Amino acid sequence: MRRLDEVRGMATLPDVAQHAGVSTATAARALGGYGSVRESTRQRVLDAAEVLGYRPNVLARSMITGSTQTIGVVISDIENPFFRRSLRGITDTARSRGFEVLLANTDEELEKERSAVSLLAARRVDGMVVCPADAGDRKHLREVIASGTPIVLLDRRVSGLAADTVGIDNRKAARLATERLLSLGHERIAIVTGGTPEIRERLVRPDMRGVERLSATTVGSRAAGYRDALTAAGITMRPEYFSANGFRREDAVSEVHLLMDLPQPPTAILAFDSIQSLGALQCFRERSIRCPEHVSLLGFDDAEWADLVSPPLTVVTQPMYEIGVAACERLLDRIGGEQRSPVHDRLPTVFVERSSIGPPTHG
Amino acid sequence: MRRLDEVRGMATLPDVAQHAGVSTATAARALGGYGSVRESTRQRVLDAAEVLGYRPNVLARSMITGSTQTIGVVISDIENPFFRRSLRGITDTARSRGFEVLLANTDEELEKERSAVSLLAARRVDGMVVCPADAGDRKHLREVIASGTPIVLLDRRVSGLAADTVGIDNRKAARLATERLLSLGHERIAIVTGGTPEIRERLVRPDMRGVERLSATTVGSRAAGYRDALTAAGITMRPEYFSANGFRREDAVSEVHLLMDLPQPPTAILAFDSIQSLGALQCFRERSIRCPEHVSLLGFDDAEWADLVSPPLTVVTQPMYEIGVAACERLLDRIGGEQRSPVHDRLPTVFVERSSIGPPTHG
DNA sequence: ATGAAAGCGCTAACAT
């Protein structure tokens, strides 16, 4: 009775139409719920569809309508607490609005980002949420936007790109965190940024020229906030307290070791994300350094384990899930045709004081 | 010069063909790298594509070839360490083989699983990796498989389903873990399963009937392994030591509170996943229970924080990433046309002893 | 309210 159905288990619109004794156009109208169809006909078509186990071919539909009801998400690493929580916000929101999510990891590598973006574009996603690599050119993003596919930037702002951005005020958050450390009496404060040596280079030169340009990146902004606080307190920034040698946990571990090996090791460390915090904690454990007695640790992002490590970590919290939600909503609005010029949402951060910071021990 | 390009930024094959002065077929061949094309023509086409910023429409291609080069992943929660690590294994593998990943969360809700699977099927994914909800019917999975789309089961085995499975030997792993606790002298061992009350009901009845059927689920298998060890040691399982009231951290926290409120609280707890471990740890902290002095804790899955919480957690490790890789490879093989009957991969677990377990304190 | 027919952008025979 139904040929195609037997081949690949798929009945098509013509099959349904024939079974219901109507034209494909009518069947499509009945199924798609548009146009006008007499109730009795409608029912007949629906029944036929039911009987045949008909499932519309979304691909064919997309080809015509031009919409795939799919968004692409390009992030550096799903395993990073910030991204995975945000991703959950994105997927939940997308889902509730009838969109699917295509996922791609970049591991902070520009090349992977490029190919991911290009592949997603080829898949005709209706839009993308991307957390752009901290440096490098943005031609690929620009092209996508130019071709009419909206992009919303997550976490990181890119100057000169016609894209909405959702994140926090990184500079301010870092300044506040640093100030808290300062108020405790710390003067030797190091930052473990998880950034790349290149970024570091531009940030540590005497005049700090280029900080403004770099404030387009998270690391740059936070480093700038750190500098703001130090400067205001009349403290000179020491290049050796500026660590930026990779975003992985192992990178952080070795960087903190280096820090603690310094003739004048820092009395406090500000970690720029939860992976870096974990690395610092691991280093402390390896050296039997007591925290906060020997050194204070303040981190970004309230990971699920932050209150259960020892000592419980004091953190600057970003509303990770909400950032994802907001980013997705912005994107969906754009996809829906919203026109206004790019907006940059800055969600509020919260300072959660636990016990990993305390007054410095000078020795 | 290029009409379509101006409308939606998209040049089509005919555009490229015309620009290169060849037929669409030739252009397609040159671009697709199949058939035979003279080198000079090839170059001309490629150049034209470059100039026009041509991007093949994957949808149109998929409609014909019937392959979308996309796999769907249906898991309960990306935020669970096990799933996110596995997901990374899946995406990395898929990527390297030219497949994209469509993601869906189910939160262990059968209804969400059904709709996710159905949506992915409608998107014509070439296959799916799914971690099925612990209970309920599997008609939706069966239908997908019947329609010719292969499914590989992650973590959980479902009897009577023609699908490959990749996971560990849960029963054995749980038995070994329990035996370790037993060898330390514990007799009052509780399990925090993260399962549902329904599953628990079936497992705690005196005769334990139904355990076999339930061994199709992770919780069921692990509970069975726990029972195996207890039985072999001549210890009667106490229903009150069997906790199953939700998979979330909060659930675990309150369950462990309940456990510790018992007239005879357990001297050791076996947590069935890292979220449950986190919950137990949190409860301990809330009650100032010292671990392992007051109670031992042994968990499944070596989350990134496991060695940094206090006390460092003793765990049974699953090769999470590798499980994802294996699942994806199996799936890709099936998609590639492999026929053999369903295989059930069981990857090896490793016992990592840290300091959260010790001899019981009888009091 | 319904049908006929023209595509969407591409691939795949089948010719040449």
Add this chain to the structure above:
DNA sequence: ATGTTAGCGCTTTCAT
């Protein structure tokens, strides 16, 4: 080696 010609399954005018 290249071109011609059907479609894939659906939506969408334009008739009727």
